[in-house]
Amino acid sequence: xxxxxxxxxxxxxxxxxxxxxxxxxxxxxxxxxxxxxxxxxxxxxxxxxxxxxxxxxxxxxxxxxxxxxxxxxxxxxxxxxxxxxxxxxxxxxxxxxxxxxxxxxxxxxxxxxxxxxxxxxxxxxxxxxxxxxxxxxxxxxxxxxxxxxxxxxxxxxxxxxx
Amino acid sequence: xxxxxxxxxxxxxxxxxxxxxxxxxxxxxxxxxxxxxxxxxxxxxxxxxxxxxxxxxxxxxxxxxxxxxxxxxxxxxxxxxxxxxxxxxxxxxxxxxxxxxxxxxxxxxxxxxxxxxxxxxxxxxxxxxxxxxxxxxxxxxxxxxxxxxxxxxxxxxxxxxx
Numbered sequence: 326x327x328x329x330x331x332x333x334x335x336x337x338x339x340x341x342x343x344x345x346x347x348x349x350x351x352x353x354x355x356x357x358x359x360x361x362x363x364x365x366x367x368x369x370x371x372x373x374x375x376x377x378x379x380x381x382x383x384x385x386x387x388x389x390x391x392x393x394x395x396x397x398x399x400x401x402x403x404x405x406x407x408x409x410x411x412x413x414x415x416x417x418x419x420x421x422x423x424x425x426x427x428x429x430x431x432x433x434x435x436x437x438x439x440x441x442x443x444x445x446x447x448x449x450x451x452x453x454x455x456x457x458x459x460x461x462x463x464x465x466x467x468x469x470x471x472x473x474x475x476x477x478x479x480x481x482x483x484x485x486x487x
Numbered sequence: 488x489x490x491x492x493x494x495x496x497x498x499x500x501x502x503x504x505x506x507x508x509x510x511x512x513x514x515x516x517x518x519x520x521x522x523x524x525x526x527x528x529x530x531x532x533x534x535x536x537x538x539x540x541x542x543x544x545x546x547x548x549x550x551x552x553x554x555x556x557x558x559x560x561x562x563x564x565x566x567x568x569x570x571x572x573x574x575x576x577x578x579x580x581x582x583x584x585x586x587x588x589x590x591x592x593x594x595x596x597x598x599x600x601x602x603x604x605x606x607x608x609x610x611x612x613x614x615x616x617x618x619x620x621x622x623x624x625x626x627x628x629x630x631x632x633x634x635x636x637x638x639x640x641x642x643x644x645x646x647x648x649x
Contacts, residue, residue, distance in 0.1 A: 348631075374624030393596050398488065401594035402594075433563045438555040463513055466513055
């Protein structure tokens with residue numbers, strides 16, 4: 326089985342769209358993350374849900390996590406304010422990070438290896454430079470386990486026939 | 488708002504239980520990960536879905552990810568075989584990793600900071616050494632955005648009254 330056979334449709338957001346809407350998307354649909362593209366449909370970033378959570382953490386806390394403990398509850402509760410009027414691009418870290426992506430022809434193990442090496446619960450699948458679909462960790466496990474189950478069942482059937 | 492007010496029930500698995508069942512749990516319920524405990528209910532590990540995917544990657548590929556490309560499709564498709572008859576403990580990496588956990592009294596920003604620093608989409612909330620509940624990234628975002636919305640609505644109402 327190859328990546329392009331098991332990938333699925335997945336919400337894609339524009340890098341210059343609202344960060345608040347992106348966070349809402351993750352919250353409402355319990356998504357493992359989001360795929361960020363440019364206006365000309367080029368893959369720009371893959372953000373895990375925990376990286377989207379970073380959007381609501383004030384920059385001075387991101388720089389010094391120990392400051393999180395001294396923040397008053399009333400200020401912590403207004404965390405979402407940081408997202409208002411901001412685009413995803415404005416909240417993304419400046420430093421370039423490895424972009425997780427699989428090729429349409431990659432096997433399950435190749436996708437699994439990218440997933441666990443980059444610790445990304447979602448992997449965009451590219452075909453000829455274009456986004457073909459996305460494989461989530463739960464989708465990959467479902468496919469892998471189903472394969473195993475089918476094989477197991479076949480094996481049992483053979484065993485019974487014998 | 489404090490961690491213990493927003494945490495939720497979440498599937499917990501025993502470290503000596505079947506790795507296959509744990510992977511199935513993640514696959515079937517599209518979970519962001521699993522919380523692993525010992526027989527005496529002590530927190531043992533928090534595995535993200537991408538770390539559970541690691542369970543199906545052969546050890547020699549984990550050690551040298553480049554080997555993933557040379558694996559035949561027929562072998563890759565039998566990935567789930569690696570899980571059969573194995574416990575979670577047997578498949579966990581030996582090296583100790585930081586255990587993400589929040590305290591019952593932590594604020595939203597404290598939980599968010601742990602989440603994004605450790606890149607974990609789920610954080611167990613502890614109260615007096617016992618697991619009180621779990622906060623997922625999507626839950627945290629939902630709570631944070633709802634707070635913001637309530638506040639925004641209140642502000643608008645005040646503005647109208649004026």
